[in-house]
Amino acid sequence: MSSSTRWTIVVVLLLPAIVLPLLVGIYARSEPDLWGFPFFFWFQFLLIPVAALLTTAAYQLTKSDPRPPENENDPVETLR
Amino acid sequence: MNGVAFGVFIFLFLLVTVLGFAAARWRRAKDLNSLDEWGLGGRGFGTFIAWFLIGGDIYTAYTFIAVPATLYAGSAVGFFAVPYTIVVYPIIFLFLPRLWSVSHRHGYVTPADFVEGRYESRPLATAVALTGILATMPYIALQLVGMQVVLQVMGIGSDSDSWYVKDLPLFIAFAVLAAYTYSSGLRAPALIAFVKDTLIYLVIIVAVIYIPHQIGGWGHIFDTVEQSFSDFNTQNADAIAAGQASPKATMPSDLLHHAYWTLALGSALALFMYPHSVTGVLSTRSRSVIRRNASLLPAYSFLLGLLALLGFVAVAAGVKVTNPQQSVPQLFEDQFPAWFAGVAYAAIVIGALVPAAIMSIAAANLWTRNIYRAFINRAPTHEQEARQSKVVSLLVKFGALVFVLALSKDFAINLQLLGGVWILQTLPAIVGGLYTRWFHRWALFAGWAAGMAWGTWLAYGVKSPTQDHFGGPLVNLPWSDTTKVYIAVLAFALNVIVVLVLTPILRAAGVATGADQTRPSDYTADAGDVDVQPELDPEGATR
Numbered sequence: 048m049s050s051s052t053r054w055t056i057v058v059v060l061l062l063p064a065i066v067l068p069l070l071v072g073i074y075a076r077s078e079p080d081l082w083g084f085p086f087f088f089w090f091q092f093l094l095i096p097v098a099a100l101l102t103t104a105a106y107q108l109t110k111s112d113p114r115p116p117e118n119e120n121d122p123v124e125t126l127r
Numbered sequence: 128m129n130g131v132a133f134g135v136f137i138f139l140f141l142l143v144t145v146l147g148f149a150a151a152r153w154r155r156a157k158d159l160n161s162l163d164e165w166g167l168g169g170r171g172f173g174t175f176i177a178w179f180l181i182g183g184d185i186y187t188a189y190t191f192i193a194v195p196a197t198l199y200a201g202s203a204v205g206f207f208a209v210p211y212t213i214v215v216y217p218i219i220f221l222f223l224p225r226l227w228s229v230s231h232r233h234g235y236v237t238p239a240d241f242v243e244g245r246y247e248s249r250p251l252a253t254a255v256a257l258t259g260i261l262a263t264m265p266y267i268a269l270q271l272v273g274m275q276v277v278l279q280v281m282g283i284g285s286d287s288d289s290w291y292v293k294d295l296p297l298f299i300a301f302a303v304l305a306a307y308t309y310s311s312g313l314r315a316p317a318l319i320a321f322v323k324d325t326l327i328y329l330v331i332i333v334a335v336i337y338i339p340h341q342i343g344g345w346g347h348i349f350d351t352v353e354q355s356f357s358d359f360n361t362q363n364a365d366a367i368a369a370g371q372a373s374p375k376a377t378m379p380s381d382l383l384h385h386a387y388w389t390l391a392l393g394s395a396l397a398l399f400m401y402p403h404s405v406t407g408v409l410s411t412r413s414r415s416v417i418r419r420n421a422s423l424l425p426a427y428s429f430l431l432g433l434l435a436l437l438g439f440v441a442v443a444a445g446v447k448v449t450n451p452q453q454s455v456p457q458l459f460e461d462q463f464p465a466w467f468a469g470v471a472y473a474a475i476v477i478g479a480l481v482p483a484a485i486m487s488i489a490a491a492n493l494w495t496r497n498i499y500r501a502f503i504n505r506a507p508t509h510e511q512e513a514r515q516s517k518v519v520s521l522l523v524k525f526g527a528l529v530f531v532l533a534l535s536k537d538f539a540i541n542l543q544l545l546g547g548v549w550i551l552q553t554l555p556a557i558v559g560g561l562y563t564r565w566f567h568r569w570a571l572f573a574g575w576a577a578g579m580a581w582g583t584w585l586a587y588g589v590k591s592p593t594q595d596h597f598g599g600p601l602v603n604l605p606w607s608d609t610t611k612v613y614i615a616v617l618a619f620a621l622n623v624i625v626v627l628v629l630t631p632i633l634r635a636a637g638v639a640t641g642a643d644q645t646r647p648s649d650y651t652a653d654a655g656d657v658d659v660q661p662e663l664d665p666e667g668a669t670r
Binding site for chain 2: 065068069070071072075079084087091094095099101102103105109
């Protein structure tokens with residue numbers, strides 16, 4: 048896997064972990080409830096392990112990234 | 128006052144106090160009268176302790192007192208603390224490894240060091256340092272309020288009309304904190320952090336499992352709270368229509384969606400601009416450790432969410448307190464056997480004391496390193512530096528006390544959110560600088576000044592039922608009478624616009640951009656690379 052592909056995947060993995068919790072409109076409602084928890088609450092609790100899994104996957108990808116950088120002028124270099 | 132609860136509380140409190148003062152003697156390498164020893168515990172704290180310190184930063188009076196209080200009071204946006212602590216970790220993942228790398232290659236200990244090295248701008252570095260010190264004060268104030276409400280629920284203090292007698296528990300908490308930090312520096316809170324975290328996890332696990340079970344389960348709790356809030360809204364319909372009371376709700380209405388997400392995003396962006404959290408992150412052993420921790424730390428958010436819901440549990444359990452911040456300690460008093468209530472009180476108070484100590488030390492180091500050494504005494508002795516930091520750590524706590532006494536204590540979370548308004552204005556210079564050198568140093572300075580001024584002005588103008596100024600973190604979006612947003616994000620937007628507009632103008636006018644100490648490869652360097660310092664020396668490099 049090339050470095051730029053790797054870092055594109057990292058961003059694609061992390062983006063939902065940042066954006067989903069901020070889209071209040073999709074989860075600010077009571078139904079359906081789960082074990083007595085309104086949707087608003089259990090959905091946000093569900094986002095925690097989801098975000099953790101995405102971040103862990105991103106970490107595994109970055110861990111095996113070859114170093115030193117192949118090309119300092121490569122735009123993906125700014126993500127590393 | 129319950130004798131058993133009080134006895135257990137005092138026992139645990141004295142135990143950690145003794146431990147704290149003993150820590151000053153334990154593993155003492157040289158004398159305590161240097162900044163290295165006092166301010167950074169002699170360093171040598173590895174990854175594991177750093178993880179504890181960073182994780183422990185999240186469990187403060189903020190989590191135990193301030194957040195549940197907003198839910199207890201029926202503030203529809205109170206649960207924003209959960210998306211806040213979800214969003215913060217991917218953000219850390221992306222930019223903090225770069226800050227780690229450049230700091231470890233150049234020996235930067237504070238964000239202000241980095242800003243000075245990157246932009247060759249002392250005014251900008253000073254602005255970043257002063258903002259860090261200022262913004263830490265209301266955060267410490269929140270911890271003081273947290274200690275105070277626990278002491279009040281325990282029955283220490285009184286309802287006397289004299290403000291001095293009424294605030295006596297606060298002064299006691301303040302004096303203990305001050306004595307503690309002054310004499311032992313960072314090594315005491317670092318050692319006590321283990322005891323603190325053990326106590327806190329014990330109390331959290333018991334509280335979120337045992338109490339909801341006692342009260343009839345989560346379904347019953349949510350139903351009772353909905354009923355209680357809608358009863359309140361019916362009974363107070365006139366006052367709500369007249370703006371004298373706020374309607375209660377368990378989740379944000381359409382109009383509050385923007386308030387909810389801006390509070391979460393603003394807090395997340397602000398958290399790792401605070402001096403104490405930067406210190407924690409930079410003390411990790413390698414840049415990949417930061418990313419690993421970012422994927423492990425969300426486990427904390429789950430418990431934070433359950434703790435926040437204790438505000439609802441208190442409503443369902445029939446806890447009646449006039450100060451919403453007393454709801455969780457009062458819930459513990461009502462539901463726990465006396466001895467465990469004592470353990471819980473001690474956990475909260477120690478859980479507020481430790482971060483308050485760490486925060487005031489980080490702010491004091493910022494002063495000594497970026498202001499005292501830059502302007503007042505360019506070649507100080509170790510003793511002079513340590514004395515500066517000790518005295519300033521006291522002054523920072525006095526500043527915190529002023530925030531507590533001058534502003535309403537009903538919702539201490541507003542204090543922390545006010546700090547967020549200020550600290551967020553340092554983000555363009557710090558995070559922007561990690562990615563690009565395009566921003567002009569004077570544009571960044573102007574953006575910071577504009578954000579600080581407008582943010583403070585907006586916060587000053589917020590009225591609440593209890594005070595005329597600094598009454599809350601939300602204002603109406605410009606050109607809107609109904610949509611509320613977090614002030615920090617508005618001020619930040621202005622800050623960024625000023626930077627983006629002024630940068631091309633200043634560049635076109637040929638205003639000097641300053642020399643850049645750093646090279647692109649500095650931002651990706653890892654432990655083991657050439658010139659990467661395994662541990663940051665607070666007295667070296669940029670001196």
